[in-house]
């Protein structure tokens with residue numbers, strides 16, 4: 343089949359059309375005939391070879407190009423006649439848009455949707471700021487947020503202000519003249535679709551109160567009364583998995599919940615390995631919630647069975663030791679009786 347092949351990291355001219363074997367479907371997978379595929383910033387990272395950890399499919403060259411953000415089943419890219427994906431990564435194309443439009447919308451649109459709905463938990467009546475509102479992700483975010491009933495403010499260059507307003511923004515601020523932290527307003531959700539801000543800048547324009555989704559290392563250190571070094575140590579042991587935002591560590595609610603368990607377990611005298619055992623009951627980051635819960639059920643049933651087996655062993659041991667204890671006591675009593683008897687004689 344035909345595929346756009348990446349021959350090595352570097353520039354876009356490392357991508358050339360070629361032929362490769364068609365992929366074969368595994369169990370619970372779907373074979374897709376590709377009608378259109380779109381280039382996104384992630385593809386340029388794949389080509390350049392930067393952020394390699396996140397874009398692993400481009401390790402062996404040549405490889406079919408095209409970042410498949412949500413396919414764990416194949417390392418092959420989407421710029422090919424055929425591609426294999428898992429069912430949880432596909433959706434229906436609305437009939438009123440072309441394949442090209444659907445391909446162009448998928449990555450940037452789903453990024454905006456996931457950021458606002460899944461992470462930001464944006465609701466009707468919320469006030470949201472989209473930083474980089476005129477860009478690929480930002481322009482979808484403005485439309486999605488206003489459809490969800492939020493009041494949307496956006497930042498963009500002045501030349502694109504009218505475009506951003508036409509998407510549904512109530513106010514557009516020029517990022518060149520007004521830094522994020524100087525924006526005159528407080529927001530329930532801030533989406534930095536420009537990837538330019540620091541966590542501190544964003545925090546300063548968030549509404550106080552509510553349940554924050556993200557935490558800095560200082561937030562967690564002061565909440566749990568531990569040092570930054572301790573938190574970094576837990577990270578080095580793989581117990582916490584913060585994201586990096588412009589060099590700073592950003593922790594999720596999951597990290598915070600895990601840290602809570604670690605701190606409590608340590609306080610009760612458990613070792614780090616024992617605390618890790620409990621954390622392992624909660625599944626892996628990135629897994630879907632149902633899968634994670636199913637994993638927790640299976641794992642906890644296994645732990646319960648192991649503990650019950652141990653309890654049976656302990657009960658048996660207690661009985662044995664109790665028996666030895668009673669025999670010893672009886673022997674002591676008998677010895678004492680016979681000693682007293684001897685004296686009496």
Ligand SMILES: NC(=O)c1ccc[n+]([C@@H]2O[C@H](COP(=O)([O-])OP(=O)(O)OC[C@H]3O[C@@H](n4cnc5c(N)ncnc54)[C@H](OP(=O)(O)O)[C@@H]3O)[C@@H](O)[C@H]2O)c1
Pocket residue numbers: 382383384449450451453473474475476477478479480497498499500502517535536537538
């Ligand atoms: N596109 C995707 O599918 C996708 C998916 C996942 C993640 N991402 C990530 O999301 C980020 C944005 O991607 P994109 O495709 O939306 O980029 P993009 O189309 O180039 O848009 C960038 C936006 O940032 C604005 N901007 C530029 N410099 C800025 C600054 N100094 N301060 C504030 N805003 C600034 C731009 O405004 P003007 O144009 O008005 O100057 C524009 O609105 C990237 O880090 C990308 O890797 C993108």
